[in-house]
Amino acid sequence: MLSIKNLHVNVGDKPILKGINLQVNPGEIHAIMGPNGSGKSTLAHILSGKGGYEVTGGSVTYQGKDLLEMPPEIRAREGVFLAFQYPVEIPGVSNIYLLKAALNSIRKHNGQPEVDAMDFLTLIKGKVRLLDMDEKFLYRAVNEGFSGGEKKRNEILQMAILEPRLCILDETDSGLDIDALKVVAEGVNSLRSPDRSFVMVTHYQRLLDYIKPDFVHVLAHGQIVKSGGAELALELEEKGYSWVEQAAA
């Protein structure tokens, strides 16, 4: 699914990622944990194609294709989805309008016929129920005036509609209370499938109580310093990041 090899990334002259290696197979959930400033969000941004970064070495292969060559919208149409840490407010563009435009872009990319308004409404209403959202959200401007929890739920709604193959969750749990976190986690869990993979970037172990990862990687100073199973997260919770940072040093 995704193969990151010796990836080096700079912001300006400053190296942020210094040789990342990561192999994600279909159906797997990988958690990337690490202290603030370790490069976690940079990794999520690089995978989704955000500008402002310079790749100075290494490669990222997604389904056999060079991911770094693709503009962001092509990555999205190919099935890469980034759930934002801070979802952007888009005044004047309604949620439902964006969702339908997005879904049809994917269908067109895949040579499928576009969905019409009626079929789309049926599809989306089912997903809205799944995420325990109010249908009114669909007709409001994207994320405008949404609470933190509503914004994150909206990201998961988009994910549910677009059915990506590779989901990158950037700090999805930050800013959520426990109830909102449960709803978001249920949404993510309902999307787990043997051919869909997740990369979850998170600072807090709490998220992993609700979404159980297959692998946990600890990122520090731009490198993966430790990898393990779900139990690694618990160990981190107990001992803190300084434990792995010191071990790596």
Added chain:
Amino acid sequence: MNTATTSRYTSEYRNIGPALPGKILPWLQQLRAEALVQFSAHGFPSPREEEWRYTNVSAIEKKLFSPLANLSASQIDVSWLKSYQLEDVWSVVLVDGHFSAEFSVLDGLPETVSVMGMADALTKQPELLEAYLGRAVNNAEHSFIAFNTAWFTDGLFVHVPARQVLEKPIQVLHIATQADVLATTRTVIIADEMAELRVIETFAGLANAYLSAAVMEVFVGANADMTLYKMQSESEKAYHFGGTYIKQARDARFTHHNFAFGGLLARSDIHVDLDYASACELNGLYLGVKRQHIDNHTRINHLKPHASSRELYKGVLDDRARGVFQGRVIVAEDAQKTDSQMNNRNLLLSDDAEADTKPQLEIYADDVKCGHGVTVGQLDESSIFYLQSRCIDEETARNMLTFAFANEMVDKIKIKGLHDMILEQVLLRFPQEGVEKEWL
């Protein structure tokens, strides 16, 4: 000051007087004569005048636009004309500055209501016009008004008596069909006490250079309510000057929606006088491309206490287009408890586009609430990336965001046919695939 400039128009138009309407009305002859003196003395406005510093109209002087004495017999592309004519309205169609009975639709008007061409009105209702024509404007204000008063050929006249609520909107459709033509029209709208009406001004032209110079005087009576829409879709070579002068009586409400899309050089002046506890709302959207120059100039005079004004103008400027917004709010010494808010927001889509914005507050009262805000900016890159991450290509993302910025103004239109017509024009500028209009 260069007072020696005498406009060519003064000499060229010397002989057209007898062909103009209302020549048997002494008061109008006097008004026209005074205006002619005024225009002869000053010519067209110069950029040396503060209110014209961003807008140079010397091209109008260099060309010579000529009025037609009568409705032209030229072929009109009827389907093109009808594409601007709304359904379910009373409409007055002015072709090259002359009333066209053929295209106007005035069936079913209540008997007490007058809607007709200005030339007709000068014959049928001269007393009423004598009391109103020229009373909302001042020839000395600037010379386009004098120009218009001296030489207007026709226009629209509307009178709605007290308590009458007009069910259907009135549309005045200004059509320019010929090259180098001058269309000078004068409109007078009188809404008596408690009357309610909606008026739509539409300007459209074929792809020729012409000059459209329209002056409208509006009198909104005590506790009356009027909404005026203007859609300016002149040809891309056209010169447009539109002046709208509104006098609001006590408790009167007036709302203006000003959509400026066309013209090579287009200027709108909107002046409002507010009496006690009256309220006005001025909305505007201007979209400039290529080398278009679009100037909107508003003035709100708070003359008496407790009146409120709300103003929002938005501009989107691409290529080498230039947008000008000059908004003045003047609060007289007597106008205590004035509540006024003025905003101008500009979006620049190209490095060569320009927005000149100048809000001015002049406050002579001491117990008022007045604010203004201005922005000139570009599309937000993080919003573009967000849309790209949701499968939208960059160009469409930019169009979606620009459209959304503009659509705030389109959304305010409460007449469905007009809303759809303007929405269509805005979508044409910022195309997106597979639009579901009800979800915009």
